[in-house]
Every structure is written in C-alpha cells, then in structure tokens.
Amino acid sequence: MESNILKRLREWFKKNAAMLPWRPTDLDAPRDPYAVWISETMLQQTQVATVRDYYIKWMKRFPDIETLAKANEEEVFRYWQGLGYYSRARNILRTAKTVCEQAVRQAHRPATMPRTRKELEALPGIGAYTAGAILSLAYHQREAILDGNLVRIFARFYALDFLPTDKASAGKNTTGKNEGCAEAYWKYAREVADSPKAYMHNEALMELGRTVCKSKNPECANCPLSGGCRAFAEGRTGEFPPKRKSAQREWRGTALVVESADGKLLAVSAGQPFLAGQATLPHFEHSRNATAGIPAEAEAYFNADNVVHTRECGSFRHNITVHKIECRVLHVKLSTKASKCVASSGKKIDPQFNATWVKKEDAAKAFANSFSLKALKNVF
Ligand code: SF4
Structure with missing residues (x-):
C-alpha cells in the first residue's frame, strides 16, 4: 500500500x-506483551464483544x-469457559509456565514474553x-x-482471486508472479508493517476489517483505503475474497450422564472424540438413525445389570472447532x-x-466446558 493510503489509514x-x-488511550504507547498475547489469543475465532x-x-x-x-489447568479452564477452543487455554498455561521456567533458569526476572519471532513461535499456541x-x-x-x-482487506484492495489456504498454483500477486497463496498475502502484510508505525498499521487494519471492510456490505464510502482499492474501483467488492467451501463437519452423538447410587457423576478425560x-x-x-435405549458404546462406562433407570433427556447443539x-x-x-461401579464386562472402567x-x-x-454443562442442563 502506498504511503499516502497508509497515512489516511x-x-x-x-x-x-x-x-x-x-487498548490504551494513547495509541502510540507500547503495550504490555502479556496483555497483547492474552487479548489476541482470546480474539482468535471470538467476537470482540x-x-x-x-x-x-x-x-x-x-x-x-x-x-x-x-x-x-482446572482454574484456567474456568476462566476460559464459554470462549471455546479450549486448546487455546491449555496452550496459554503451558506457554506461561515455559516462559517463567526459562526466566528462572536465565535469571531474567520478572518473566516476560520473548522479543523475537523465532522464540515466540516456538511456544505452544503462538x-x-x-x-x-x-x-x-x-x-x-x-x-x-x-x-x-x-485477508479480506488485501483480497479486495488488490483484487486477489485466491485465499491464503488455496493451493500454491493459485497464488499470483499483482505483478502476475506466482509466490504461493499464503506467501502472496504475507508479502502484502510485510509491506504494510515495513514502517516505524507498523503497530498502528496492523491494528488499524484489524479494526477496519471489523468495522468497515466487513464480510457483508463493506462501507467503502467511509473507508480510508478506497482511493487505492481495486475491488471498489471496479465495483466488485462482493467477489472478494473468493468463497471457500465450508469446512464444518456435522457430528451426531450421545452424551452420557451416569449417576451412581451415592449421587456422583462419571467424568472422563481421555479416549473421547x-x-x-x-x-x-x-x-x-x-x-x-440411532435407535432409542442404551447404545452398545455406553456399556463401556457402566454395567447394564446395575441400571435402575435410563431417561432420554432431549438433545442440544454445540460447536467445537469445525464440528457442528x-x-x-x-x-x-x-x-x-x-x-463399586464397573463396565458391562464386569471389569473396572477402561x-x-x-x-x-x-x-x-x-x-x-x-465439568468446566460448555459441552458438558449443556448436557447436564438437560438432565438436572
Ligand atoms: S474500499 Fe471497500 S472494499 Fe476496499 S478496503 Fe475499503 S471497505 Fe474494503
């Protein structure tokens, strides 16, 4: 992007x-790296509001x-509960422990986030x-x-008819040179960041994408980039970025709420989808087309001979990563x-x-995850 466009941005x-x-009120002030890390990780796949x-x-x-x-981990999950994608919370904790252990070993206190891309990208979840x-x-x-x-802004600004995730053969830049799809986008991102104001360009573009260059109905009349935007100039904003096939996968299943005679519920933390x-x-x-009643898979968790009653408690919908x-x-x-609970085999639960x-x-x-809590809500 040219310097006059970036100035307008x-x-x-x-x-x-x-x-x-x-976000501090002084937009030029350097931020706390820990706060940036936490907020940016939370914002992945989740709305600002x-x-x-x-x-x-x-x-x-x-x-x-x-x-x-x-x-x-249990407490960290509790504070994450509802944000979904729990692997993010687990990785945050692992990274915090790693950074602090390294700080102790190197006598660098207080611990702080590394200052190089290589070191940061070596940490879990970054x-x-x-x-x-x-x-x-x-x-x-x-x-x-x-x-x-x-991605949405670059696709429209440069009229890119491919996505970063497309096969390398599609990744042509504006000069027609094929660089691979992800690299073509990163090249534009690096251009924008090649400035002492990189911090502001990056954040301003994120904000612009969220509030002006939205997926549907971009507000081009209010956009500081409109003077250089190809999609806008050609009246083709609806064509970019190109549509991708839905990655969502449907998953149908059963959640078991197994309750013992002394009022305890069975929890598992491995061997699950x-x-x-x-x-x-x-x-x-x-x-x-699963039929009602106790499915065979359920008998891995209790002995059918010990069942006092079973109750179908409706169903719920939930999303986990790409699974609907x-x-x-x-x-x-x-x-x-x-x-005393055993599986139907008569042996201890696997x-x-x-x-x-x-x-x-x-x-x-x-059960600090929305999936289990929704299921429990159907029962109690
Ligand atoms: S002019 Fe329109 S399409 Fe182009 S970057 Fe701005 S909002 Fe997006």
Missing part, C-alpha cells in the same frame, strides 16, 4: 479506534504471566499471527500480522456406589478413559 484509526480494555468481559475477569485474576504460570501482534503492538517492531480481517485432557461427560458418535454437534443426552441412574467420579453438587466446577 492512521488518521482514520486515530479518529475511530474503539475503546477496548486491552464477547472477549471484552472475559479479558477483564482474566486480567483481574491473572494480571501477569508469573501469576498465570502458578495456576492450575503462531505467526500472535507472534506478529506481540512484536508489533508491544515491542513496536516492524513485524507483520495476517488474520481474517487483513472431543475435549481431550478435560473432565467431560462420556460421549460417542452414532449414526443419524447435535448431541442427545442420556441419563443413566445406577444401583451401585461410585466406588483406564484409557481416565475415569473419575465427581459429586453432583461440584459438577458445574468439575
């Missing part, structure tokens, strides 16, 4: 930047990386986008970012106490499920 941003909890409250609560409880590194955001917004380095907002490593209700996939889930809920009440029992009154805390 900066002026637009100074007038229009929204007040956000992670949703993130706002989560961010405030998070920073109150974990104001810096050292406080976070001392927390346990990819090219987050690394670029930390380096540019917090450390004011000339580092690029590329997220969905920037979703939510690995977290306490969740046992769940499994079944076909669209439709899940029925089956409540199974047992005649045996938790300590250790691969890492099964535990939690008191019913502790369920909301123990």
Whole structure:
C-alpha cells in the first residue's frame, strides 16, 4: 500500500479506534506483551464483544504471566469457559509456565514474553499471527500480522482471486508472479508493517476489517483505503475474497450422564472424540438413525445389570472447532456406589478413559466446558 493510503489509514484509526480494555488511550504507547498475547489469543475465532468481559475477569485474576504460570489447568479452564477452543487455554498455561521456567533458569526476572519471532513461535499456541501482534503492538517492531480481517482487506484492495489456504498454483500477486497463496498475502502484510508505525498499521487494519471492510456490505464510502482499492474501483467488492467451501463437519452423538447410587457423576478425560485432557461427560458418535435405549458404546462406562433407570433427556447443539454437534443426552441412574461401579464386562472402567467420579453438587466446577454443562442442563 502506498504511503499516502497508509497515512489516511492512521488518521482514520486515530479518529475511530474503539475503546477496548486491552487498548490504551494513547495509541502510540507500547503495550504490555502479556496483555497483547492474552487479548489476541482470546480474539482468535471470538467476537470482540464477547472477549471484552472475559479479558477483564482474566486480567483481574491473572494480571501477569508469573501469576498465570502458578495456576492450575482446572482454574484456567474456568476462566476460559464459554470462549471455546479450549486448546487455546491449555496452550496459554503451558506457554506461561515455559516462559517463567526459562526466566528462572536465565535469571531474567520478572518473566516476560520473548522479543523475537523465532522464540515466540516456538511456544505452544503462538503462531505467526500472535507472534506478529506481540512484536508489533508491544515491542513496536516492524513485524507483520495476517488474520481474517487483513485477508479480506488485501483480497479486495488488490483484487486477489485466491485465499491464503488455496493451493500454491493459485497464488499470483499483482505483478502476475506466482509466490504461493499464503506467501502472496504475507508479502502484502510485510509491506504494510515495513514502517516505524507498523503497530498502528496492523491494528488499524484489524479494526477496519471489523468495522468497515466487513464480510457483508463493506462501507467503502467511509473507508480510508478506497482511493487505492481495486475491488471498489471496479465495483466488485462482493467477489472478494473468493468463497471457500465450508469446512464444518456435522457430528451426531450421545452424551452420557451416569449417576451412581451415592449421587456422583462419571467424568472422563481421555479416549473421547472431543475435549481431550478435560473432565467431560462420556460421549460417542452414532449414526443419524440411532435407535432409542442404551447404545452398545455406553456399556463401556457402566454395567447394564446395575441400571435402575435410563431417561432420554432431549438433545442440544454445540460447536467445537469445525464440528457442528447435535448431541442427545442420556441419563443413566445406577444401583451401585461410585466406588463399586464397573463396565458391562464386569471389569473396572477402561483406564484409557481416565475415569473419575465427581459429586453432583461440584459438577458445574468439575465439568468446566460448555459441552458438558449443556448436557447436564438437560438432565438436572
Ligand atoms: S474500499 Fe471497500 S472494499 Fe476496499 S478496503 Fe475499503 S471497505 Fe474494503
């Protein structure tokens, strides 16, 4: 983008930047790298309006990386609950612990986020986008970012008829040179960031994509880039970026709420289709035409001879990563106490499920993921 367009972009941003909890009033002030990391990670796949409250609560409880590194996964998940994509929360905690351990080893206290792309991208959950955001917004380095907002803007501004995820053969830049699709987009992102004001260009483009160059009905009349935008000049804004095939996959299954005679609920944290490593209700996939009653897969978790009653408790919809889930809920009440429960084989519940029992009154805390909480809501 030419310098006069970037100047207009900066002026637009100074007038229009929204007040956000992670954004200081002085837009030229370097940011706290920890705050940038947390806010940008929360903002991946999640709307600003949703993130706002989560961010405030998070920073109150974990104001810096050292406080976070001392927390346990269960608590971190609780503060993440509702944001989805729990692997992000798990990676945040792993990264906090790694950075703090390195700081102790190297006697660099207090611990802080690394200052190079290579070091940042070596940390769990930090990819090219987050690394670029930390380096540019917090450390004011000339580092690029590329997220969905920037992709949409570049696609329209340069009339790119391919996406970064397309096969390399499609990735031609405006000079017709084929560079691979992702690289063609990154090249434009690096151009924008090749400035002492990289931090502002990056953030302004994210904001512009969110508020003006929106997916539907871009407000070109209010856009500081309109003077150089090819899609606008050619009246083709609706054509860019090109549509991609939906990556969503449908998943139908059953979640089991298995309740022992002494009022405990079965939790598993392994061997499940979703939510690995977290306490969740046992769940499994079944076909669209699954019949009512106790499915065979369920008997891995209890002995059918000990069932006092089963109750179909409706179903719920939920999304996890690319999966569009439709899940029925089956409540199974047992005649045996938790300590005596076995699978239908007569043996202990398979250790691969890492099964535990939690008191019913502790369920909301123990099952710190929306999938399980929705299922429980159908029962109790
Ligand atoms: S002129 Fe329109 S299409 Fe082009 S960048 Fe601005 S809002 Fe997007």
